Amino acid sequence: MTVTTPAPPRRRWPSPLALGITAAVVALHVFAWNATGFSPAALVQGADGIADFFAEALPPDLTWDTVLRPSLEAALVTLGIGLLGTTFSVPFALVLALLAARATTSGSAAYQAARSVLSFLRSVPDVVFALIFVTAVGLGPFAGVLALVFHNTGVLGKLWAEAMEETDLGPRDALWVHGASRVQVAAHAVLPTALPQLVGLLLYRLDVNVRSSLVLGLVGAGGIGFLINQSIKLFRFDEMVTHILVVLVLVIVVDQLSALIRRRIGA
Amino acid sequence: MAALEIRKLTKSFAGRPVLTGVDLQVRAGEFVAVLGANGSGKSTALRCVVGLETPDAGEIHTEGRSAMVFQKIHLVGRRTALDNVCAGALGGLPLHRSVSPLLFPRELREEAMRCLDRVGLADRAGERAGRLSGGQQQRVAIARALCRRPRVLLADEPVSALDPSAAEQVITLLADLASEGLAVAAVLHQPQLARSADRIVGLLGGRVAFDGPPGIVSGSDVDALYLPERTAA
Structure with missing residues (x-):
């Protein structure tokens, strides 16, 4: 008996809609190319300038008293800005996330209000917050901490709310049918179920905030960003490279610690 | 009735x-x-x-009162069996005694231990629920339901x-609970x-x-x- 294999289905060519979307994406990139003055030729022509820059920047100035020690001290300040900016945003982000997650919120009005506050805090860049707080509390790291607290509340609250919404709702239902209140359900079902994700996101934000506090230093919020800004203004690129190397070490240490903790908690 | x-x-x-x-x-x-x-x-x-x-x-x-156990069990795996059982009776507790397992009253913990003992798991009270077998987890879920003192x-x-x-153990347990006066469906x-x-x-x-x-x-x-x-x- 001969068995006839069915013919394969006909090829499916891209639909006109898919072709149209592809053409639109290509057109957008052409527009962006022109709008940004993207020019590989200019980069090649300017290679001499880059060579001059590296000639001035290398080797880095590792003088202990005037460059490296101040750099390390400022790096600790930068770490402090990122740490406090993250930690002090936790209570605000937690309350707003609980209100902004459908798994825990107490009503649609509270949900909408919390979502709006989070959107506002998230949409104002931390640098803008820093400029505002510099006018209030003066130049220095404190303004940077305040800026990060506000901006990070928006970002962390949003991320946490999403994580809570994605958790298994079974434990929540189980407690709810046993008469638990919303706060009790949040405390004993939603939060412990989502804990690894919440801690993972917190550490990720700490990592981001340490890097953000570097940028905040450029607008007067202290830390090593402030030193980098000064070096650039004084054309001391060899000092700038030293500061950047210190930043590199700081970012790697924070990243590794964060990864280690996330592995331990299974996030 | x-x-x-x-x-x-x-x-x-x-x-x-x-x-x-x-x-x-x-x-x-x-x-x-x-x-x-x-x-x-x-x-x-x-x-x-x-x-x-x-x-x-x-x-x-x-x-x-009524209480319920589910096919997917719905315990919090990171919490201990005892904490999960206590969570079945949160409804009667004031907020300041119930937002953390550290604040649960002694009477609740003792009641939860009795419920765990009833399902034969008193010796696993301190173990994380997620580390128990499927059958044990379902028995913990039954203990959680019992902690609410349902009819x-x-x-x-x-x-x-x-x-x-494990299925037979759970069914036997449900039948025993019914014979003790509970209405079980x-x-x-x-x-x-x-x-x-x-x-x-x-x-x-x-x-x-x-x-x-x-x-x-x-x-x-x-x-x-x-x-x-x-x-x-």
């Missing part, structure tokens, strides 16, 4: 009727097994009783995810396990097709519940 009484219960989802007039009574001390094909409305009926679904029409009366215990496919030995997918119950109720097309003791319900009665599903398959 029955501890659980359901009359003419109806429920539709997006215009599709799931319950079309379910009548069910469970007396204190009685273990009722509810059988039926997928989509026959078994779980929906139980979920209506505990308020997870709102019925379109009909009456539900429960004497005292009616509902079980929605409590053994579907368990191996035969369990949705099951295993007709042979339903034979341990005092009564078997068959649901077909959203209403009760038969209701009687295992000695009276025949194999063909049970088979008829699953015929449409088999035909469809």
Whole structure:
């Protein structure tokens, strides 16, 4: 008996809609190319300038008293800005996330209000917050901490709310049918179920905030960003490279610690 | 009077009727097994009783509190068995004694230990729930339900995810709890396990097709519940 294999289905060519979307994406990139003055030729022509820059920047100035020690001290300040900016945003982000997650919120009005506050805090860049707080509390790291607290509340609250919404709702239902209140359900079902994700996101934000506090230093919020800004203004690129190397070490240490903790908690 | 009484219960989802007039009574001390094909409305009926679904029409009366265990168990794996059991009785606690397991009153922890002891797991009280076997987790979930001190215990496919030995343990436990005075209604997918119950109720097309003791319900009665599903398959 001969068995006839069915013919394969006909090829499916891209639909006109898919072709149209592809053409639109290509057109957008052409527009962006022109709008940004993207020019590989200019980069090649300017290679001499880059060579001059590296000639001035290398080797880095590792003088202990005037460059490296101040750099390390400022790096600790930068770490402090990122740490406090993250930690002090936790209570605000937690309350707003609980209100902004459908798994825990107490009503649609509270949900909408919390979502709006989070959107506002998230949409104002931390640098803008820093400029505002510099006018209030003066130049220095404190303004940077305040800026990060506000901006990070928006970002962390949003991320946490999403994580809570994605958790298994079974434990929540189980407690709810046993008469638990919303706060009790949040405390004993939603939060412990989502804990690894919440801690993972917190550490990720700490990592981001340490890097953000570097940028905040450029607008007067202290830390090593402030030193980098000064070096650039004084054309001391060899000092700038030293500061950047210190930043590199700081970012790697924070990243590794964060990864280690996330592995331990299974996030 | 029955501890659980359901009359003419109806429920539709997006215009599709799931319950079309379910009548069910469970007396204190009685273990009722509810059988039926997928989509026959078994779980929906139980979920209506505990308020997870709102019925379109009909009456539900429960004497005292009701509690429920689920197919997917729904424990918090990171918390200890004891903390999970305590969580079954949060409803009666003020907020300042209930937002963290560290604040649970001694009386609650002692009651939770009694419940764990009742299901044979007192020696695993301090273990994380996620580290227990499936059968042990389901018994912890039953202890959590008992901690609420219910008069009616509902079980929605409590053994579907368990191996035969663990499933038999759980069914025996439910039967024992019923013999101690609890009204127990369990949705099951295993007709042979339903034979341990005092009564078997068959649901077909959203209403009760038969209701009687295992000695009276025949194999063909049970088979008829699953015929449409088999035909469809």
